[in-house]
Amino acid sequence: MSPPRSDTDSAVDPLRPPDHADTDRADIVAPSLGLVGWMRWAWRQLTSMRTALVLLLFLAIAAVPGSLFPQRSADPNGVIQWERNNPDVFPLADAVGLFDVYSSPWFSAIYLLLFASLIGCVIPRAKHHYTALRAQPPRTPARLARLPAYQETTLPVVGGNTDAMGLAVDLAERQMRRAGYRVHRYEGAGWASVSAERGYVRETGNLVFHVALVGVLTSVAVGTGFAYTGQRVVVEGTTFVNALSDYSSFNPGRFVDGTVLAPYSLTLDDFQVSYRLPGAPGAGQAGDFSADVTVRTPGDDDRAESVLVNYPITVDGDRVYLLGNGYAPTLSIRNSDGELVYSESQPFLPQDSAMTSLGIIKIPDGLPEQVGLVGFFYPTQGVLPSGAFTSIYPDVANPVLTLNVFSGDLGIDDGIPRSVYTLDVGGLTQLTGADSGLDSLELTPGGTADLPNGWGTITWEDDTEQVGEPVKRFASLQIQRDPSGVWVLVFSILALLGLFAGLFVPRRRLWVKARLMPDGVHVEYAGLARGEDPALSRAVSDFASRHSTAYTDLPNAAPRP
Amino acid sequence: MPGTDPLSLDGISLLLVWTAIATYSLAFIAFTIDLAQRASRADTAHLQEHLPALVAVGTNAPHSGVADFANTAAAKPAVIDALRVPPRLRPRLLWARIGTALTVLGFLFHAAGTVSRGIAAERVPWANMYEFALTGTLLIVAVFLLVLRLYDLRFLGAFLLGMVVLLLGGAAVAFYVEVVPLMDPLKSIWLVIHVFVASLATALFAIACGISVTQLLQARRETRDLATSDDADIPRSGLLRALPSSDALESLSYRFAIVGFMFWTFTLIAGAIWANDSWGRYWGFDTKEVWTFVIWVLYAGYIHARATRGWRGKRSAWLSIIGFMTVLFNFTIVNIFFKGLHSYSGLS
Numbered sequence: 001m002s003p004p005r006s007d008t009d010s011a012v013d014p015l016r017p018p019d020h021a022d023t024d025r026a027d028i029v030a031p032s033l034g035l036v037g038w039m040r041w042a043w044r045q046l047t048s049m050r051t052a053l054v055l056l057l058f059l060a061i062a063a064v065p066g067s068l069f070p071q072r073s074a075d076p077n078g079v080i081q082w083e084r085n086n087p088d089v090f091p092l093a094d095a096v097g098l099f100d101v102y103s104s105p106w107f108s109a110i111y112l113l114l115f116a117s118l119i120g121c122v123i124p125r126a127k128h129h130y131t132a133l134r135a136q137p138p139r140t141p142a143r144l145a146r147l148p149a150y151q152e153t154t155l156p157v158v159g160g161n162t163d164a165m166g167l168a169v170d171l172a173e174r175q176m177r178r179a180g181y182r183v184h185r186y187e188g189a190g191w192a193s194v195s196a197e198r199g200y201v202r203e204t205g206n207l208v209f210h211v212a213l214v215g216v217l218t219s220v221a222v223g224t225g226f227a228y229t230g231q232r233v234v235v236e237g238t239t240f241v242n243a244l245s246d247y248s249s250f251n252p253g254r255f256v257d258g259t260v261l262a263p264y265s266l267t268l269d270d271f272q273v274s275y276r277l278p279g280a281p282g283a284g285q286a287g288d289f290s291a292d293v294t295v296r297t298p299g300d301d302d303r304a305e306s307v308l309v310n311y312p313i314t315v316d317g318d319r320v321y322l323l324g325n326g327y328a329p330t331l332s333i334r335n336s337d338g339e340l341v342y343s344e345s346q347p348f349l350p351q352d353s354a355m356t357s358l359g360i361i362k363i364p365d366g367l368p369e370q371v372g373l374v375g376f377f378y379p380t381q382g383v384l385p386s387g388a389f390t391s392i393y394p395d396v397a398n399p400v401l402t403l404n405v406f407s408g409d410l411g412i413d414d415g416i417p418r419s420v421y422t423l424d425v426g427g428l429t430q431l432t433g434a435d436s437g438l439d440s441l442e443l444t445p446g447g448t449a450d451l452p453n454g455w456g457t458i459t460w461e462d463d464t465e466q467v468g469e470p471v472k473r474f475a476s477l478q479i480q481r482d483p484s485g486v487w488v489l490v491f492s493i494l495a496l497l498g499l500f501a502g503l504f505v506p507r508r509r510l511w512v513k514a515r516l517m518p519d520g521v522h523v524e525y526a527g528l529a530r531g532e533d534p535a536l537s538r539a540v541s542d543f544a545s546r547h548s549t550a551y552t553d554l555p556n557a558a559p560r561p
Numbered sequence: 562m563p564g565t566d567p568l569s570l571d572g573i574s575l576l577l578v579w580t581a582i583a584t585y586s587l588a589f590i591a592f593t594i595d596l597a598q599r600a601s602r603a604d605t606a607h608l609q610e611h612l613p614a615l616v617a618v619g620t621n622a623p624h625s626g627v628a629d630f631a632n633t634a635a636a637k638p639a640v641i642d643a644l645r646v647p648p649r650l651r652p653r654l655l656w657a658r659i660g661t662a663l664t665v666l667g668f669l670f671h672a673a674g675t676v677s678r679g680i681a682a683e684r685v686p687w688a689n690m691y692e693f694a695l696t697g698t699l700l701i702v703a704v705f706l707l708v709l710r711l712y713d714l715r716f717l718g719a720f721l722l723g724m725v726v727l728l729l730g731g732a733a734v735a736f737y738v739e740v741v742p743l744m745d746p747l748k749s750i751w752l753v754i755h756v757f758v759a760s761l762a763t764a765l766f767a768i769a770c771g772i773s774v775t776q777l778l779q780a781r782r783e784t785r786d787l788a789t790s791d792d793a794d795i796p797r798s799g800l801l802r803a804l805p806s807s808d809a810l811e812s813l814s815y816r817f818a819i820v821g822f823m824f825w826t827f828t829l830i831a832g833a834i835w836a837n838d839s840w841g842r843y844w845g846f847d848t849k850e851v852w853t854f855v856i857w858v859l860y861a862g863y864i865h866a867r868a869t870r871g872w873r874g875k876r877s878a879w880l881s882i883i884g885f886m887t888v889l890f891n892f893t894i895v896n897i898f899f900k901g902l903h904s905y906s907g908l909s
């Protein structure tokens with residue numbers, strides 16, 4: 001049997017940091033012994049409650065700038081915009097990490113110190129708790145009346161009962177055991193007592209909570225190394241093959257090289273969306289997005305699935321999300337000989353809620369010069385007071401396309417990768433629109449317009465036969481794999497359970513001490529709580545009344561008529 | 562009330578909400594009069610006469626050589642229980658009773674307004690700023706009324722009702738929007754769970770904050786009294802004298818804050834699960850995520866502060882107050898002015 005703990009030997013609770021509010025002794029003492037002493041002192045500083053608290057507050061404050069400044073990780077365009085607006089301050093702000101707050105050295109330093117403190121705090125507590133779990137409840141204090149919850153009573157001794165005291169204590173022991181207490185008997189000259197303790201799970205919960213936080217952090221740190229996210233725009237009727245070359249952007253974790261992606265393909269059969277009709281509240285609001293795809297995986301039959309907002313599909317462990325959508329008009333360009341030099345459904349990116357969309361077309365070969373087109377698509381064209389076009393409703397009711405033609409060096413051949421969605425018009429000559437002298441080209445579905453300089457024609461192919469409306473739509477999909485997610489979830493749930501136990505399970509000690517007196521058995525009940533325990537007094541008085549009632553009901557003790 | 566047909570369900574809902582605001586304003590006035598009256602009472606007999614009966618279970622001797630287990634808080638339960646008065650034993654304060662009755666009445670209007678808004682919208686009534694405010698304040702009042710059954714916290718009525726009138730009135734004036742169908746990202750079971758639990762946590766934090774403010778005032782009075790205790794025969798009056806000690810108030814505030822913290826932790830986790838379904842990542846330091854995290858860390862700090870020597874008392878109370886101010890900031894300023902993925906305020 002392990003020895004009982006004594007309550008009187010140590011004033012400081014070794015389970016807790018020395019500056020815990022409920023420990024008696026004052027602060028961490030100043031170091032006296034050379035290097036080792038200093039190091040021990042530093043460690044105790046780091047693992048003190050005060051340090052943990054200050055680091056927590058620092059963490060809260062340090063997180064704030066990330067919501068005031070655009071972050072590269074969440075809003076890269078916002079960063080570019082900020083730089084444009086504040087070119088002078090930008091380099092300084094960037095140097096101190098205001099645009100990468102959560103990976104900045106100062107933010108990392110705070111949370112790493114915090115977690116070092118946490119581990120340093122938890123390990124000794126865990127060790128101690130392990131011992132406490134196997135120890136007996138402590139010796140019964142000499143003067144129970146001094147405890148925070150206390151009650152006494154005198155029970156009758158009846159008949160020829162010689163051991164009323166033992167009987168009362170036996171009964172208390174049984175009742176406490178049944179109530180989930182761990183019990184131990186202590187006896188002395190003229191008195192017998194039972195000492196009981198419950199709620200070890202409070203400390204267990206607290207430890208589990210803190211350890212689970214370490215688990216969350218570790219899962220994120222390790223797991224994201226194995227994660228990847230990629231984006232791809234898929235036009236109706238086309239197929240995306242899950243290979244690195246087919247992504248429009250791909251962000252691999254540190255341990256992912258992208259060469260061994262799961263082999264599958266997705267064909268966008270149909271993209272559906274509905275809009276609130278004009279006149280209704282929320283007119284023009286889009287909803288019920290659905291990207292209906294056919295999934296092909298080797299060795300399996302084709303599957304039809306729908307990717308919805310909030311409901312990603314899972315293919316081979318990858319999760320496929322619907323992020324955005326828009327229109328992709330099919331344009332054909334012929335040169336002056338009538339040869340087809342370009343024919344594609346180019347996604348136009350939506351610029352506003354009525355789906356005014358911007359698209360770029362680049363024709364490096366086949367025309368006398370390289371040609372770039374900047375196009376605007378209006379699903380329902382309207383005219384602003386200034387005379388400019390705009391879309392007034394997001395669905396296709398009166399679709400119009402306008403294009404400005406640029407010629408010159410598109411900069412495609414210098415090997416620097418450039419986005420298909422942007423055109424640097426800096427070095428180009430504008431042939432239509434603005435002050436070029438020619439109007440912008442304007443097309444309606446099925447229509448054809450002449451390119452300037454007699455270079456050829458451009459036709460907007462009407463896609464009604466294939467997709468039921470003049471223009472195809474595209475879906476932008478995100479494909480993602482993140483093995484850290486499930487671990488983070490597991491540790492979060494553990495943390496939540498630990499938190500519940502740590503905050504709400506009462507940890508109590510209860511003592512019942514009986515002494516034989518001339519007028520009966522004098523019984524004392526006392527309780528002590530660790531941590532917050534609003535119900536302690538009630539627990540003691542409830543137990544007292546349960547015990548004395550049961551005692552008087554005992555066959556041996558009950559007064560005989 | 563922009564262009565809402567007063568006879569539509571939504572119009573009726575708005576009318577009910579305004580009635581609730583008016584009733585709450587009256588309740589606020591009643592609670593304020595109650596405070597003023599209590600403040601001018603010469604003594605605290607009405608509280609004292611009930612105390613002995615309530616604390617009989619505990620003998621409050623100072624705790625002794627049991628330091629590794631006991632804590633100073635444990636020696637207090639009997640004191641805190643001074644507030645744990647069953648309604649029938651409470652002092653019969655006329656204006657406090659009027660305030661409570663008006664609060665109940667206002668709550669009924671408010672609940673009816675919220676439910677009819679939900680029916681009009683054919684979904685849960687917490688999907689834009691106006692509705693968050695509607696449901697959030699409803700929960701504050703609901704939790705307050707429930708808690709009143711256990712604890713005599715009527716002294717908080719003026720604080721809470723004043724806040725509810727401001728929030729609800731402000732929302733009805735500035736945030737009201739007609740019913741529109743949900744945006745796709747909000748069509749999720751997590752809207753129901755995550756937002757509701759967050760509002761519940763907010764309600765608990767609000768009450769904790771109110772008690773912490775009282776605690777600070779009480780602590781100031783206690784220090785002042787101690788300093789002037791020589792003039793003991795000067796008759797003392799004051800509202801605070803009738804309230805529990807700052808220690809007891811602190812323990813009480815802590816109890817609300819930890820329940821709120823539990824819910825907030827859940828909100829954080831549920832939000833991450835939802836974000837993972839909706840945006841393809843469970844955490845991305847989006848502005849709203851940042852502020853939810855900041856609040857969580859602040860309250861973790863508060864819990865630690867209460868357990869840290871030198872921080873228990875005034876400083877931890879300040880953390881509870883700052884925590885709740887941050888919750889309000891997150892709900893108002895961040896929702897309206899900060900750019901991020903959570904743009905569901907319904908305002909444009």
Ligand code: HEM
Nearest residue numbers: 047048049052117118121205206209499502503861864868
């Ligand atoms: C990521 C950082 C931390 C967070 C978020 C955190 C959060 C919490 C929370 C929520 C509680 C109350 C829950 C419970 O009792 O089960 C708590 C309690 C506690 N924490 Fe931490 N903690 C952190 C780091 C630390 C560190 C570094 C220490 C060591 C110095 C520490 C020591 C304690 C102790 C001793 C308690 C018990 C307090 C009491 O007796 O009331 N924590 N912590």
